Amino acid sequence: MSESQAKQMTWHKNGHRYHTDKIVHPADGEAWKKFDRDFTGFSMEARNVRIAIATDGFCPFGMGSSSYTCWPMFVIPLNLPPGVCMRQHNMFLTLIIPGPNYPGKHISVFMEPLVDELIHAWQQGVLTYDRATKTNFIMRVSFLYSIHDLPAYGIFYGWCVHGKMPCPTCMEALQGKRLKFGGKYSFFDCHRQFLPIDHSFRSDSNSFLSNTTVSNEPPLRLSGQEIRARLDNLVPAANGDKFVGYGKDHHWTHISSLWRLPYFHKLVLPHNIDVMHNEKNVAEAIFNTCFDIPDQTKDNVKARLDQAALCNRPELNLVQKHASSQWVKPRADFCLSRAQKKEVLEWFQTLKFPDGYGSNLRRGVNLKTMRINGLKSHDYHIMMERIFPVMFRGYLPTHVWEVLAEGGFY
Incomplete structure (x- = not known):
């Protein structure tokens, strides 16, 4: 109903870019462009809306006074210009997931009403008046991204981001090793496989894990259809709480309600981690x-003990100056x-x-x-x-x- 804002809703398609070689708007990214190619009927109408969903938990009673956490969920229309779409008055509070407990995999239950509305807005649309052109049209809406931190990524996606397989993209193809002294899973030296095959770091047997070179290629990134097929093959465990093979073959905790969207398997980048x-x-x-x-x-001391077992960096090893004295941690550079x-x-x-x-x-x-x-x-x-x-x-x-x-x- 606002003429100026109605014009801004088509900026993603008709707006002027001063730097055409840079991504200045989500519409310049490959995820948006592929969605337009896959659904040409939707993309032909520039007034159809793409949205992002952002959520995070916070304690409404102060930082340390209570363990209560509340999860607000915001819907952000992405059609608007870059300097406008992230302003406060353009973010809509759609859901409030109450505490006191962490929602975990039950977040999909709270999201069901939102998913129902997204399905309706995609299939039937909503009759809308455009003040800029003085006409009525059927406005359709599509989900394009979610924005959150890594723990929220896990519950949104349905993949546990803790333990030995925490990467929802690489999945079981990237597994960490439990440190002997630190006790945690470490992914040290897992990054070299993502380098170009002729990179000098791949053949470096001394600077990373001792006596170790890397020749394997990075894990393949699965398409939405392949992930959907894996989810369809999951078998609930006897206790009904998890799926068979959890912790060994996969880290799936639940099937997100977002998979009910008819186009979700076509999205290239459905989940994004907040850089901040x-x-x-x-x-x-x-x-x-x-x-x-x-x-x-x-x-710390445990890290020094683990690096002594894994790496060839004797200058960082703990030293004992005298037989009866305590061990000393040399100062690192x-x-x-x-x-x-x-x-x-x-x-x-x-x-x-x-x-x-x-x-x-x-x-x-x-x-x-x-x-x-x-x-x-x-x-x-x-x-x-x-x-x-x-x-x-x-x-x-x-x-x-x-x-x-x-x-x-x-």
Whole structure:
């Protein structure tokens, strides 16, 4: 009913791109283009709506006062221009999944009304008035993406993202190894198979796992039809809680209600991980490890014992100076000394950012504990992309600093 907004709903098809060689809108991506090729009748009408669904859990009573979690689910129309579609007034609160428990695989039960509406909006559509053209038309709606962090990815997709097969894309083709001392599954050195077949890292037998080269190709990515066939072949276990072969042959926990959508098996990229969540986890791990913060660093005693068993890096092995003395963990070249940490934190206190961008970053610096407290997801985003390349330059070896600096590009 708004003439200006009605015009914006066709921007994905008719809008002007100033940078045609870049993806400035989801319509420029291959997932959107393939959907248009598969469903030409839908794509011919530019006013038909593509939507994204975003969800995450939060505690409405404060961060630490209760274990209660509430899951709001938002529907976002993607037809709008890039600077408009993610504004608050264009995100619609569709579902609220109440607590107090984590919804887990039961999230599909709560989503049934939403899926029913999506099926109706796809098959029958809704009679809609277009104020821009002063005409009525049948508006159809299709689901295109979901946006969430990795745990929500697992319950949306129906694949457990914990344990030895946590990748919903590679599935059972990519399995981790349980560390002898750390006790967790590790995927160290699983990345080399994704490199080009002639990459020099593949034949490097010393820098990764000791005496190990990699010649195998990466796991094949299954199509929607192939995944649907696997789901149809699942057999419920005797207890009715899981499927036969869970934990050995697969990690399927349930069949998502989104598979009821007639076109879901055609989607190239139905689930997306929110970059900000990953960025926070990576930046937090980098900071805690480089500052060697006790109980939070990834470079702990168990990690040193595991690397001694798996890698050829004797300079990182635990050493015992005398027969009766305790074992000592040598300082790694990616860890700062106490004097260097003090210099970095004092420099950090002098930083000034615009209000609303990172104005509170320096307030969390604590020179007594050599830490930075109270950082949010956006703060870690700023640190990863803007601060780390400057923060560690001159303190860490060049080969370590270059990796941290290049990490901010992605």
